[in-house]
Amino acid sequence: MSWNEEWAAAATCQKSRPDELFVRGAEQHKAKVVCAACPVRAECLAEALDNRIEWGVWGGMTERERRAVLRKRPNVTSWRALLAAAKEAHLEAVETASA
Template sequence: MTLIEVDDWTLQAKCRGMQDKLFPEGADQKRARAVCMGCAVRSQCLAEALDNRIEWGVWGGMTERERRQLLRQRTDINSWQSVLCGRNGT
């Protein structure tokens, strides 16, 4: 898989061009998460954040805290890309 293929999903994201709004604090996170609802590439976005241990912002509808909790609960998963998107992820 090439770098271009990996990044292709970002071109289809509902949040494209809204980067600053996706890194809110506190109550504003709920508003940012709403952008993710119904997004065609939500799974790819979440997999990207989980596989790369991205610790800031809202990704795939999950906050930093929610992603950390999921990673702690599911230490058995090596590739979130594989689990969430059905791709090999290697």
Template structure:
């Protein structure tokens, strides 16, 4: 098994190549979120969005509104990667 770099989780993302579909508005967000369920790198994706305060699109199954609420509720967390991913490099399957 080889170790992936921190950014290499995107190579295993279920949404790879679907970028335009992951930035919907309104009711279409529910359809975009469905892509995230069952994704093997969902926690890495969500940690990326939370740690970098990404404001647009669906990341790790959460909309921008849901992420903002989580960030407000848990302002004590300084590294979402540490919390969600154990801050360990992801190993290839």
């Protein structure tokens, strides 16, 4: 499974109502559960980080969590590139381990 350019169509949350994903407080934990098994979680997170999306749960992270990531790594110019490389490395490691 490589990087999905058309990630939104494959997102698990397509079956959810938007008001379930754009919530506050403890309700965000329920929204993050939707993301847990999503096949395009990294793509979604990259979209939110690259575009500094401020509201909702994206890629399994709340806006507060995304702001913390952005503060920790202010010099990242492309989260898409970083997360795509990490996803590819992970998939290669999984394939190697199962061979």
